[in-house]
Amino acid sequence: MAGRWQREVKGILALVLAGFIVFALAIFNPSLRPADQASPVGPLGVWLAWAVFWAFGYSGYLVPLALAFYGISAFLPRRPAVGWPALAGFACLLVSFTGLLARASTALIHKGGVFGWGVLELLRRSVGEVGALLLLLAAVPIGVLFLTQEPYASLLRAMGRRKAALKAESPQAELPLVTSPAVVEAGAPIETAPPPPPIVVEPARPKSRLAERGLAWQETFDFGKGGRPAFQLPPIGLLRAPPASELRQTREELQANADILRKKLQDFGVEGRIVQVNP
Incomplete structure (x- = not known):
């Protein structure tokens, strides 16, 4: 120093x-x-x-x-x-x-x-x-x-490298945009509406005979038209458990229900897959 x-x-x-x-x-x-x-x-x-x-x-x-x-x-x-x-x-x-x-x-x-x-x-x-x-x-x-x-x-080599670097860094000339006459006459472009979302239709579920009987009774029920003397209780048969044959679901029905559940989960961003279905 x-x-x-x-x-x-x-x-x-x-x-x-x-x-x-x-x-x-x-x-x-x-x-x-x-x-x-x-x-x-x-x-x-x-x-x-x-x-x-x-x-x-x-x-x-x-x-x-x-x-x-x-x-x-x-x-x-x-x-x-x-x-x-x-x-x-x-x-x-x-x-x-x-x-x-x-x-x-x-x-x-x-x-x-x-x-x-x-x-x-x-x-x-x-x-x-x-x-x-x-x-x-x-x-x-x-x-x-x-x-x-x-x-x-x-x-001279240094000057050549410097010239090449400046040439590479210089922005390239932009080509002019050529617009067709049809586009010019049309004016502003029309914004197209987005396509509607797909509609998912759930398959119709088969109704049991017990449910059919209940719906038929509800359709024919008297809501007080005949007065108090005409009041009737619902049939006791609606409270009975359905037979075992009606409670069974086939493998196809379970597979369809599982597919519907998987699609619903995908709508909320949840990815899943069906591993196994048993009737």
Whole structure:
């Protein structure tokens, strides 16, 4: 933890210095002498901007960019490794940009600074104009490889996977609904009534002779039409137990009764099955 807070202190100082240099370069006028310029960054900012611009030209903005990267990396959970590959990548980019800007400049020392002028003259005297241009252009992807330490093939594969994932996540275009003219003319659909529930008809039970005699007596009973003298008691035979032959039920009748009971239970959500019926 002791090294962590020290690293964050260095990161804050690097960010402050990067912002100071960027502001000084942005308001610096290269056509005037440093002593003739009044700047919000003071004389130190003016002379610092003059030194950076004189050395690297417009490529001097890479210096605060590198300082900002160093400052931000101090606050990351996993700090990128800053070693010779990062320094080599920064050097390649600085050489490439200063040389290309010096090549595009008409003045002797202006856009690319003294460093860019020296790089361009060295390459022109060694590999010629075309070779200098090719080397300066090739230094850009080489510097990026040194900084990222990742091959371009893996970068292209990652971009392809990302593109495929975005294509798979994008919602498919919905097809327009085509309505037939008959449906349009008919207007709103007519709601059909649900079918009626099935009607369960219980089979008629055979009536015993005793019950038939009782019903016949009830149909002919005198309910006081003849007065009190005409009152008669019901026949005593209705109180007698029916004979054993009438109490017996066949296996078919019991099976029918069991089926009716099972269906009634199913109406209430009770599932059952008939195991055995005995008369």
